[in-house]
Amino acid sequence: MNAHHDMSDTDVLSTARDSLSAMPVAGPPDLETIMARGRARRHRQRLIPAMAGTLAVAAGAALAVTMLAPAGHRAAPQAAPQAGHQPAARLTAWTVTKLRSGDISVTIRELKDPAGLQSALRSDGVPASVTFAGQLNPACRSYPNGSIAWPPLPPASLLRQVFPKPYGTIPPAAHQSRGWSRAPGTGGTPPATPASGQTVIVIAPSALPGNAGVQIATTHDAHWIGPVRVVYASQHCTGS
């Protein structure tokens, strides 16, 4: 038995406090740094409800449009290849669908009527250039970080944001070597159809910078529906 066995609870706590308070600890960090970080945090806290409200309004508007408008734009059925809205009784060359998220899904089954697809995308608010003729529109200039570098590298961040699919779902190395939309055909003739029968491209318009648009094309030498890339918007390239 020693003195510590006889200590009251208060004495134990006092001894512990005195002993632990004598241990050296770090001094406070710079007050201005703490306050600057606090201010930044406060601004973020204010922004989040405002953004949530905006998103809710946008989601509501998108839902209303989805319910009131036709399901989307379709190219003419294969038997009657004129652009326009048609019931989906037969597969069309391409379909443009506005998703509830605000993204736009483009399904391409046949490389026909690029002007119709271009027009459909533009009417959905996406400045776009579409060519299936084997040549890129020479008026289009690639936006920084908006295209794949050569040799193949992981797609730049802006490209991934604007085209979340397939770039968001396929390993970067597969883009060039196995091709998410490699089409059959050789030589200098553009392919008639995507390799897998259809290609789905998702476009996130919200990720587009204000002066940017998208380009969808086939090329003679690569036989892809590609490159898809982000380009500077202009009258001659994307129509606006």
Next chain:
Amino acid sequence: MSNERAEFAEFFSTGWEPCLRAVLAVVGSPQLAEDQVAEAFVRAWASWRKVRRHPAPRAWVVRTALNAGASWWRQRSRELPLAGHDLTAPGPGEGLDATLLTALRHLPPRQREVIALRIFLDLDTDTIARQLGIEAGTVRMHLSRGVMALRRELADTNEHGG
């Protein structure tokens, strides 16, 4: 606004050390404790109009720091084995303070929090209960068991160390 700045500056300069000691007693790692308490003061300034009206603003900081630590540990526990990771036995000659700190670290987390809030922030049982969201009777139980363990540690130190 300048009045609020002055208030917060005073709160920060006088509250840093007791809050840091309380959090250190619970988490054990000085670096982690400093990071968590700094982050808690950042949050305190971000919500200063609320925190300044809090009945125990220092307790708010400690609680916020420990909550931040909980999420830190949740992330880290997926990467590292935790068994004994932050428990370091005091070396020879490190003295009573190191022995007590080690004893605290061996207590269950809730007991550690109760002891730390009592020792360093001098909070009464009801305030601790409100801060931790538990019953006052539960606080008394944790306090009693924690004190018993500390008393045992102090006795052992006295017997071994003379």
